Amino acid sequence: MHFTADQIQFYRDHGYVAGPRVLDDHLLARLRQRFDDIIEGRTDFPDLLRGQTPKVGQLKGNLNGVKLVNVFRHDAVFAEVLRLESISALAHDLLPGPVRVWQDQAIMKVPHDETTGLAWHQDFAYNDQIGPPEWCTCWIALDDATVENGCMHVIPGSHRWPVRYNRDEVDANDMDWLLRRPDIPVDADLTQVPCEVRAGHCHFHHCRTFHGSYGNRTDNPRRSYVPILIPGNTVRVGSDWNPNRQASLGNIPIGGIVQGADFPELVSPVLV
Numbered sequence: 001m002h003f004t005a006d007q008i009q010f011y012r013d014h015g016y017v018a019g020p021r022v023l024d025d026h027l028l029a030r031l032r033q034r035f036d037d038i039i040e041g042r043t044d045f046p047d048l049l050r051g052q053t054p055k056v057g058q059l060k061g062n063l064n065g066v067k068l069v070n071v072f073r074h075d076a077v078f079a080e081v082l083r084l085e086s087i088s089a090l091a092h093d094l095l096p097g098p099v100r101v102w103q104d105q106a107i108m109k110v111p112h113d114e115t116t117g118l119a120w121h122q123d124f125a126y127n128d129q130i131g132p133p134e135w136c137t138c139w140i141a142l143d144d145a146t147v148e149n150g151c152m153h154v155i156p157g158s159h160r161w162p163v164r165y166n167r168d169e170v171d172a173n174d175m176d177w178l179l180r181r182p183d184i185p186v187d188a189d190l191t192q193v194p195c196e197v198r199a200g201h202c203h204f205h206h207c208r209t210f211h212g213s214y215g216n217r218t219d220n221p222r223r224s225y226v227p228i229l230i231p232g233n234t235v236r237v238g239s240d241w242n243p244n245r246q247a248s249l250g251n252i253p254i255g256g257i258v259q260g261a262d263f264p265e266l267v268s269p270v271l272v
């Protein structure tokens with residue numbers, strides 16, 4: 001399972017690309033069940049790694065729903081996804097190898113909640129202890145993701161803009177904070193594109209691509225599993241500011257390759 005040359009070029013030009021189905025029915029069902037088991041406390045998943053669920057209507061900037069982080073390091077079922085050859089082959093089409101796992105999230109937008117939006121952002125701003133900012137996020141749908149239930153949206157080409165900020169500058173109460181940045185090129189096209197995707201399928205986005213999502217207006221949850229994948233040349237560039245909710249960079253020095261048991265390599269991709 002690989003991207004075509006046109007799809008790889010699309011990713012380079014636009015900063016995102018739709019991928020194929022990567023989860024079969026069996027694994028999809030187990031992941032949905034496991035997500036529910038974690039949320040409902042039927043596993044020993046650490047409380048520290050569960051996201052806050054702000055009160056309904058409190059703010060638009062944070063995810064009002066459920067967000068688990070560092071999941072694969074604590075849960076054997078989610079860890080299985082990262083051993084799939086399909087994910088590895090697709091990731092190695094986009095990134096120089098060996099591709100490793102940096103972090104992951106599992107996200108649920110609860111039904112009938114317009115406040116489950118996630119403000120426009122770039123992923124690299126929340127992972128600025130590693131670089132260069134040329135890695136990507138793989139977004140895997142555990143339910144069909146649609147405009148109605150809050151699928152991700154991207155702004156094509158935004159990964160090429162010279163926008164740089166520190167996450168402390170972000171106004172989390174303002175969904176569109178990023179879209180008003182003065183360093184967005186004056187002639188930039190801010191058209192938003194929805195990334196609708198069927199359950200079990202994936203899409204990838206560059207870590208500097210502007211993206212966000214809106215609320216869930218449907219009767220059902222919108223669940224996803226979202227690993228962050230880094231190319232083999234990724235190094236530590238800053239302080240280990242979030243060692244509990246992300247991985248700890250431990251003894252890796254500034255400039256050292258992010259590698260080792262905490263950052264597993266994806267399986268060797270099958271070459272075609």
Ligand SMILES: O=C(O)CCC(=O)C(=O)O
Pocket residue numbers: 107118123137139150151152211212213224226
């Ligand atoms: O799932 C979403 O709604 C947004 C996910 C996201 O922002 C991300 O993967 O970085």
